[in-house]
Amino acid sequence: MKKTKMVLGLSLVAISGLIFMAADHADAPAVTGNASDITDVYAFQGQDNNNLVFAVNTQGLLTPSATAAAKFNDNVMIEINIDNTGDNVEDLVIQAIKRGNKMYFFGPVAPGNTGVSSTVKTAAAAGSVDITPYGSAPITSTSNGMKFFAGPRDDPFFFDLGQFKAILAGNATSFNNPGTDTFSGTNVLSTVIEVPKSLLGTTTSINVWAETKKKQ
Amino acid sequence: MKTNKFSKAALIVTIALGAVSCSNNDTTPIIPVQNVEFSGTYVQQDQMARPAINTVFIASGAPKDAFNAAIPSEMGASYQPIFQNRLLALNSLYTVNALGQTASQFTGLLSTDVLNVKKNGTTTFFDGTNVLTGRALADDVIDVELLLIFGGPTGTMNAGLTSDHVNANDKPFLTSFPYLAAAW
Numbered sequence: 001m002k003k004t005k006m007v008l009g010l011s012l013v014a015i016s017g018l019i020f021m022a023a024d025h026a027d028a029p030a031v032t033g034n035a036s037d038i039t040d041v042y043a044f045q046g047q048d049n050n051n052l053v054f055a056v057n058t059q060g061l062l063t064p065s066a067t068a069a070a071k072f073n074d075n076v077m078i079e080i081n082i083d084n085t086g087d088n089v090e091d092l093v094i095q096a097i098k099r100g101n102k103m104y105f106f107g108p109v110a111p112g113n114t115g116v117s118s119t120v121k122t123a124a125a126a127g128s129v130d131i132t133p134y135g136s137a138p139i140t141s142t143s144n145g146m147k148f149f150a151g152p153r154d155d156p157f158f159f160d161l162g163q164f165k166a167i168l169a170g171n172a173t174s175f176n177n178p179g180t181d182t183f184s185g186t187n188v189l190s191t192v193i194e195v196p197k198s199l200l201g202t203t204t205s206i207n208v209w210a211e212t213k214k215k216q
Numbered sequence: 217m218k219t220n221k222f223s224k225a226a227l228i229v230t231i232a233l234g235a236v237s238c239s240n241n242d243t244t245p246i247i248p249v250q251n252v253e254f255s256g257t258y259v260q261q262d263q264m265a266r267p268a269i270n271t272v273f274i275a276s277g278a279p280k281d282a283f284n285a286a287i288p289s290e291m292g293a294s295y296q297p298i299f300q301n302r303l304l305a306l307n308s309l310y311t312v313n314a315l316g317q318t319a320s321q322f323t324g325l326l327s328t329d330v331l332n333v334k335k336n337g338t339t340t341f342f343d344g345t346n347v348l349t350g351r352a353l354a355d356d357v358i359d360v361e362l363l364l365i366f367g368g369p370t371g372t373m374n375a376g377l378t379s380d381h382v383n384a385n386d387k388p389f390l391t392s393f394p395y396l397a398a399a400w
Contacts, residue, residue, distance in 0.1 A: 024267065055395070067399055089287075122254050149393065154387045185400050
């Protein structure tokens, strides 16, 4: 009884146009399939407990055969925003942007202005790293106590998206056990930065989000 | 540290002015940004923090683009009512979730799309003890969200919908930087 009501609810949602994609893969028409499409954001304590790691993945659902051709875009900045005062406005940013075969990193630094527009904080250059080609061992670099990586990796996200879509469409009433990972065998373009916690302010908690920003 | 940073800034300015000077004795490795063009204004295309938020709670098409162009400090006021409608459409029997949050409280939290991250301990989306203290690679974030959307106050309602039964990534993660597994 309860289930019928719920499934009806789900069907209505499906009809009204709510399509559940994956974490944020191809979540919106303007960014789907291009360098601006953020698929997932991770923030976790590093192997060294004094550090936090930020990982921003873009261009999801890359098959192995499509991965070598997938590129970061010179006109798309990846920006990690950090609020350390609890108002959900960024106090610090870490910026990553490609030039040539390298990814360049800036910050953590106060942004020139908060919100939807940014300029590259060139005075706060933090380091750079060669973009790891598909099939190569990861190339990393370390400077100013920070570590950097940019290149293709396995998509760490896992979810039975196919079955969830079937549920939303009214073609199934529950998940399968075991489920099927829709993201199995697919890759993303990752940007990974490890940062000393001491560079992120003195508070014990922060709010973090990622943005892609395109040159006008 | 500050001094180093200053000299780097000064060097960049010097180069920008076109003055060639070889008198810099700074032993700090110089970050090679000279002769690289970074000018211009960059405008937001996508925004993301918590997994699946845009995709679950925002309608297809133009509204998804609009949400991606929004900034977190302004999201709550605009999006909490939309998120609440979506939540109740997904689960019309929603009362409170396993965290004791009403529909209003739960969607109030989710509609401001930021990851809350602790700097002094375990960082996880949810590990049975810690709630929203980060997002680790192995976190089964979808099961957490399904449980909170469908599981009711004790997590036992709608048992067929509270886990997708995909509980881990298809490759093991690395214990050291860059942590993510090699591409397929």
